[in-house]
Amino acid sequence: MVLRIERRRVDGPAGTIEVALDVPSQQPARGLAFVCHPHPLHGGTLDNKVTATLARAFASAGWLAIRFNFRGVGDSAGVHDKGMGETDDLLYLIDNASRWLGAPVESPPRAGEAPLALAGFSFGSFVAARAATALAARGKRPRHLVLVGVAAGKWPLPPVAADTLVIHGEHDETIPLAAVFDWARPQELPVTVLPGADHFFHRRLTTLKRLVLTHLSAPAFDAAVQTD
Numbered sequence: 468m469v470l471r472i473e474r475r476r477v478d479g480p481a482g483t484i485e486v487a488l489d490v491p492s493q494q495p496a497r498g499l500a501f502v503c504h505p506h507p508l509h510g511g512t513l514d515n516k517v518t519a520t521l522a523r524a525f526a527s528a529g530w531l532a533i534r535f536n537f538r539g540v541g542d543s544a545g546v547h548d549k550g551m552g553e554t555d556d557l558l559y560l561i562d563n564a565s566r567w568l569g570a571p572v573e574s575p576p577r578a579g580e581a582p583l584a585l586a587g588f589s590f591g592s593f594v595a596a597r598a599a600t601a602l603a604a605r606g607k608r609p610r611h612l613v614l615v616g617v618a619a620g621k622w623p624l625p626p627v628a629a630d631t632l633v634i635h636g637e638h639d640e641t642i643p644l645a646a647v648f649d650w651a652r653p654q655e656l657p658v659t660v661l662p663g664a665d666h667f668f669h670r671r672l673t674t675l676k677r678l679v680l681t682h683l684s685a686p687a688f689d690a691a692v693q694t695d
Contacts, residue, residue, distance in 0.1 A: 468492045474488075484536070485513070489522040489534070490526065491527070496529060499581050500522070503518070503537075503592070505588050505590050507590075517668055550593050550622060558602070564578035585598055592617045611682070612628060644660065
């Protein structure tokens, strides 16, 4: 369960970054889960219902969930940067978590050493996937990557790890399901399709949360094990 939600302002690369923390009742937290919201030029904020649902799912599973407003949204400084500066801000928050989190939410293992998860909805899936690629190149691959309403075909989404959870609505009117399959097919990446769901998962948020919780409770995937 979520113990409380805290709001903070962090000094970032382009100025202030507005952050919301969904603090789990479980202490110490399992790790840090960063959740990215949809496109800021189309009303996306850290309070978006899908973004908040993802954060609550992680917090319910014992993770400290961290949402942040992209540049130019809410109290975050700067201007929209087409995913580039937004990725920089996300990596900055991750790299400097030990410094800006502090008490009372930081608990062993220290924030800089804690297991890491990334999640993103729509445009936020592009930012989360880019950050996951950058972290993997440093040898710091996230334990979980969850992409919802994945932004395939709209932004240059990179390939992702084989254990990534991809969830898409059958009737997504913003990002066609066919575009998601075109992106996933060369990777042989499974896509979980929610029947009847639209882009914003209206009346499907409870199911969305359940799918994420099921994923988080599954045994860790061993990428080194392959079967034919």
